[in-house]
Amino acid sequence: AQSVTQPDIHITVSEGASLELRCNYSYGATPYLFWYVQSPGQGLQLLLKYFSGDTLVQGIKGFEAEFKRSQSSFNLRKPSVHWSDAAEYFCAVGDRLTGGGNKLTFGTGTQLKVEL
Amino acid sequence: ETGVTQTPRHLVMGMTNKKSLKCEQHLGHNAMYWYKQSAKKPLELMFVYSLEERVENNSVPSRFSPECPNSSHLFLHLHTLQPEDSALYLCASSQARGRRTDTQYFGPGTRLTVL
Numbered sequence: 001a002q003s004v005t006q007p008d009i010h011i012t013v014s015e016g017a018s019l020e021l022r023c024n025y026s027y028g029a030t031p032y033l034f035w036y037v038q039s040p041g042q043g044l045q046l047l048l049k050y051f052s053g054d055t056l057v058q059g060i061k062g063f064e065a066e067f068k069r070s071q072s073s074f075n076l077r078k079p080s081v082h083w084s085d086a087a088e089y090f091c092a093v094g095d096r097l098t099g100g101g102n103k104l105t106f107g108t109g110t111q112l113k114v115e116l
Numbered sequence: 117e118t119g120v121t122q123t124p125r126h127l128v129m130g131m132t133n134k135k136s137l138k139c140e141q142h143l144g145h146n147a148m149y150w151y152k153q154s155a156k157k158p159l160e161l162m163f164v165y166s167l168e169e170r171v172e173n174n175s176v177p178s179r180f181s182p183e184c185p186n187s188s189h190l191f192l193h194l195h196t197l198q199p200e201d202s203a204l205y206l207c208a209s210s211q212a213r214g215r216r217t218d219t220q221y222f223g224p225g226t227r228l229t230v231l
Contacts (some may be wrong), residue, residue: 099171101147102210
């Protein structure tokens with residue numbers, strides 16, 4: 001069965017500093033990977049996704065992620081963090097459902113705090 | 117309205133009450149999902165409907181009863197809940213092409229408190 005590990009529960013960075021959030025996955029075939037962000041009291045917003053092709057994917061809000069098959073990783077990065085990036089970030093791997101749609105397996109999330 | 121909407125945003129209910137959560141998607145999708153998000157636990161997939169048929173039921177207690185009358189609307193009927201059912205309930209929608217690439221889009225959630 002697939003699984004996702006986000007080893008960092010909390011991360012604190014200063015505004016303007018670079019950011020890297022770690023995500024490791026376990027999946028038997030080519031993984032389809034997603035990063036979502038959740039602001040307090042809100043739903044999940046899709047940041048970016050990797051399906052195939054270029055292993056460096058660009059997302060919204062200046063985020064990018066790099067797929068590394070050899071390390072089973074899909075780490076999220078941002079070169080310069082803004083205070084508004086404070087939120088919880090979730091990595092997920094997708095699997096198909098026979099009847100249609102897909103099933104996302106999520107990590108436990110990383111809570112990002114930004115110091116001004 | 118755009119995207120995925122959920123009502124109510126907050127709900128407080130007693131253990132003997134019956135209430136319903138509503139989700140509506142305006143994205144032209146035909147798969148809809150219910151998730152439960154509890155503190156310190158990963159998001160849990162509860163139910164999946166594809167083309168108005170239930171295709172996934174993750175061993176959810178019978179006190180949660182989903183309903184999908186059409187591809188744009190999804191309900192979660194609640195009765196005789198327990199305090200441990202207090203959580204954020206998230207709805208999502210996607211295309212239903214049976215591909216792992218079907219991307220899910222989420223609503224803002226309903227914060228449920230069971231007293």
